[in-house]
Amino acid sequence: MTRTVNGERLFKSRDKEVLRKMIWQIADFSGVEVLTYCVMSNHFHVLVRVPCAKAVSDQELMRRFRLLYPKPTKYQEASAKVLESKLQAGGEEAVAIRERLLVRMYDVSEFMKTLKQRFCVWYNKSHERFGTLWAERFKSVLVEGKGNPLQTMAAYIDLNPVRAGLVEDPKDYRFCGYAEAVARVPMAVLGLRAVWVDVVAGAGAEDVLRAHRMLLFGKGACPGNQPGHVISREEAAHVMEAEEGALPTSIALRCRVRYFTDGAILGSAEFIRTYVDAWQLERGRKHPPKVNPVRGGQWGDLAVIQALRRQVFG
Template structure:
């Protein structure tokens, strides 16, 4: 399938982005995950995108972003964001900032060139992913005396309806990655995901969770955490347990018995809708972007809107029905 993103302009949009290491090699231990975690927040600040949640695994990472490409960025903010990328600047980088500030203050054509170059890297999920992956690759290769490409592909992305059930379900799916991999029973115990950072009281992660649950009257972080936990664990949330339906049992019910399971149980399976579905949201939302998707891919016929199967997904639909197995 095509990687990258469905390109929209003039609107705020949410995207689930995922990328893997070359050959799926398990290259990231705690140190690497910690560096990548910091870079996610750092590059998001520079690009002016909002991280709603994320999860870093040993051979891939997920990030759920809210992007508004209608940003008006002042010269002072451009300089601040540029400096965010260099928390420990070299003499050359410090001199570059001083020169940039003088040029912007003086105005003229040179100042306009700087503004265009910096603004072109902001408010765009593709630019965010490009900058993040490049910066991490440079650090990783230098740290490990390694050469060559680190990532297997550009990245996959799914356009997600930016409120309600679609956004909340996607966020829960991302946060449950370490549970799905058998690393922890509770994502709050996995330090490299957005939910764990929100539980720990990290302001940026709390802000993302509040955005995810903004339509749920969750104006305070405690309410947002409770709502998210209820989605992750279903009726078991009150006693902080995990679903009593194993992943193996869930897959058997879904694939062999063609049954329907509670959403909390199915989210513990790998569901390809969330990485390969192209557009995810209510049927109306998906239908609204179908012509954009069709034009971008130069398809002769418009795509169908497909209701998601296998669980009580509510009103969730995708633009690609997925011919191969949906669950794996």
């Protein structure tokens, strides 16, 4: 966890969105696994699993290097090509390059350092400010990588917006790992799978989300757990007993498609096919669009005229 200078509430929605994307981007570069996270207006939490350092191929090194520069300048493009040619040439220089890159991977301190520095540069440039953004070095807690300690820490992080009084249900806060998992963002679902792997081994995404939701509402309804707002006991009882942690289909679908691309059509495959010609003509498409089943859940015969956005929070 790390806070802004003086705990100032600096981050608006756009800032949180950029930081959210950077968390996933830098984690991929660093080789760490994000289990869940939460970005608030003056701090953020991230729960990561750090694998042991391992050999990384030159091809993978270059892929990760380019992750840091997804839209490179001409200089950065040239730099990447030079780096790649030196790796291919081998020798002492190639060994030194590998060491410089690998030392930044599989290390939580390097992950946080890169993340905080890159976001600080972006934030200062975007808001015409200068100087430090973060108050201090990040605070870290070593968590047992299985069972109740790991699940409790994940729930604590995902409940941050509830305790702050921003939402009554953590699925409605778009800048946390649980909300991304409910929207079926693949990496977020994988993160929660890792949290629950010892309890619901071999289970599908629905079972993992149900287990995590039960825990969130159980923990969130305990006022002695953490200071701040709590989930009402009535709502917790409804989620845990009546719904057994499962989101109603209508609610789950809303979370999945809250950010449709303009012009998408939702319905049965037969219904959508009746509008394909008009949709194609209106947009001047050369080829007719495909009718795709709605993915990421048990939606029955629901389909969409074009694939749902993967970046549902973008």
